[in-house]
Amino acid sequence: MSWTAEPKRACPADLPEQALVPSDQLRFINRFTVVRADACISCGLCASLCPYGVHKRIEGHGKILSPDDRSCIGPACSVNYFFCVANCPTRSLSVKTSDTYLSMGDPRWTSDMILATWAQAETGRPLPLDHPGNTGASGGGFDKLFFKVPETEVEFSPSEICTSLDLNRRKTGTKVRIPIPIYGGGMSFGSVSVHTMLSRAKAAKSWNTFTCTGEGGYPELLVPYKDHVITQIATGLFGVREETIQRARIVEFKYAQGAKPGLGGHLLHDKNTPEVARMREAVPYTSLFSPFPFHSVYSVEDHKKHLDWAYSINPGAILSVKVSTPNDVEMVSVGSYYAGAHIVHLDGGYGGTGAAPEIAKKNIAMPIEYAIPKVHKFLVNEGIRDEVTLIASGGLRTAMDVAKTIALGADGAVIGTADLVALGCVRCGNCESGRGCPRGIATTDPMLDKLIDSDWGAKRISNLYGAWRLQWCELLARFEMDDISQLRGRMDLLRRADKPAKEVGK
Numbered sequence: 001m002s003w004t005a006e007p008k009r010a011c012p013a014d015l016p017e018q019a020l021v022p023s024d025q026l027r028f029i030n031r032f033t034v035v036r037a038d039a040c041i042s043c044g045l046c047a048s049l050c051p052y053g054v055h056k057r058i059e060g061h062g063k064i065l066s067p068d069d070r071s072c073i074g075p076a077c078s079v080n081y082f083f084c085v086a087n088c089p090t091r092s093l094s095v096k097t098s099d100t101y102l103s104m105g106d107p108r109w110t111s112d113m114i115l116a117t118w119a120q121a122e123t124g125r126p127l128p129l130d131h132p133g134n135t136g137a138s139g140g141g142f143d144k145l146f147f148k149v150p151e152t153e154v155e156f157s158p159s160e161i162c163t164s165l166d167l168n169r170r171k172t173g174t175k176v177r178i179p180i181p182i183y184g185g186g187m188s189f190g191s192v193s194v195h196t197m198l199s200r201a202k203a204a205k206s207w208n209t210f211t212c213t214g215e216g217g218y219p220e221l222l223v224p225y226k227d228h229v230i231t232q233i234a235t236g237l238f239g240v241r242e243e244t245i246q247r248a249r250i251v252e253f254k255y256a257q258g259a260k261p262g263l264g265g266h267l268l269h270d271k272n273t274p275e276v277a278r279m280r281e282a283v284p285y286t287s288l289f290s291p292f293p294f295h296s297v298y299s300v301e302d303h304k305k306h307l308d309w310a311y312s313i314n315p316g317a318i319l320s321v322k323v324s325t326p327n328d329v330e331m332v333s334v335g336s337y338y339a340g341a342h343i344v345h346l347d348g349g350y351g352g353t354g355a356a357p358e359i360a361k362k363n364i365a366m367p368i369e370y371a372i373p374k375v376h377k378f379l380v381n382e383g384i385r386d387e388v389t390l391i392a393s394g395g396l397r398t399a400m401d402v403a404k405t406i407a408l409g410a411d412g413a414v415i416g417t418a419d420l421v422a423l424g425c426v427r428c429g430n431c432e433s434g435r436g437c438p439r440g441i442a443t444t445d446p447m448l449d450k451l452i453d454s455d456w457g458a459k460r461i462s463n464l465y466g467a468w469r470l471q472w473c474e475l476l477a478r479f480e481m482d483d484i485s486q487l488r489g490r491m492d493l494l495r496r497a498d499k500p501a502k503e504v505g506k
Helices: 045-049 074-079 099-103 111-123 194-206 220-228 242-246 274-280 300-313 329-339 358-363 368-381 399-408 417-422 454-478
Strands: 032-036 093-097 145-147 182-184 229-233 250-254 318-323 343-347 389-393 412-415 494-496
Touching: 074 093, 093 099, 099 111, 111 417, 111 454, 145 399, 182 194, 194 220, 194 417, 194 454, 220 229, 229 242, 242 300, 250 300, 250 343, 300 318, 300 329, 318 329, 329 343, 329 368, 343 368, 368 389, 368 399, 399 412, 399 454, 399 494, 412 417, 417 454
Parallel strands: 182 412, 229 250, 250 318, 318 343, 343 389, 389 412
Antiparallel strands: 032 093, 145 494
16 A cells, blocks of 8 residues: 655645654664673674665674664564674574563553554654554453454545534534544643643644544643634633633533543542642642532533533534433433534543543443444434434543544544654553653653653654544545545444455455
């Protein structure tokens, strides 16, 4: 499969240029380790044979440098005539899987997926459709769903394939169209650093899409990006003010979070620094908990009053309703439509940072892959499907995960953790601790916070979005589609299995 460079214009707006954005923190993390024993005589044969630059010899000094493991392809090289291990005259070389690689990740975010996300964030290049980094090892959910991708490859131009999404299909509110079917989910100030929020906002602006404040208030540093920032109103009402609602093009009511439905939000004491507390109008270094539910909303009528309140403050705003996935999620979605929502946002239980309790994520809400088609079909039967923008979230990690949600019946998706992985997250799971994040991503510590440069972070997230768009274009081209909306509800293109299988031709 080949693809050509994007033209200046794309559907529906200019797309940002992609550039190489390496990371000093990540450059020594590699999949394989090349071990050179003391028996090495520095003959330089490995350096002369290796086309990947793993081995280098300083001419004139007779010294061989330590192997550069980053470019090693590992045991797969054994089929090549230049395989260093087989050619070494003193049998001094061996290749093994890196200990760092083995220690990273978890069944949902495997090492392959993390490294693949870093590579996309660094280069902007898409993954092949059958790349192992597209799928996790959880044994369920999206890791059991695969596209029946036709084996026949086709030539295509990304400029001729539309990946845009209309966020408002109703007669009220501002019409907004974004060039890719994703925007950033709520990650509040306090749960992540302000530089992480800035990175996401800058990337959203470059792609003419959105990111969300989460429930921790609206930091002043985000105001220059207000046209691309969703303000969230959650049950704790932290930082909710009329001016933040008035400046937003999209206002999101968070009624429940898929990672912890029925529990509300929580921010433990050591992350509630004086700056965070000022934003949330709380006492510093106390644990903060959002109640569940909104204690002013117990019916669709109450729900409508909520949305009417936001509409009275900002009549041009698009109103989004974020809910989890209870058994009657389809009724909740219809109720939100009649209450006046433009976007119905279904949040499944696979998401959340490392601060979300595992018992809630795994045992309460309906899996998102069941909720999406249930709601989609119900809205179709009600005759209102084309007036609702149905958005899904909750552990969507890759471009293929997003495509699967659309094939199941959603219009688009919200992502969160993938942005953080692009910034260097290693999924260590210490997000609830103030100094627990070694990358400066999910932290409020004033020293660790400086590890993230927002311009650098924005470029890496932007590269990731660009790589994803190219992957969607390839998938659509394989299915002879030229618009991502044609993929919506095409469950016939999916198969449930333990591993992908290519289909032959069409």
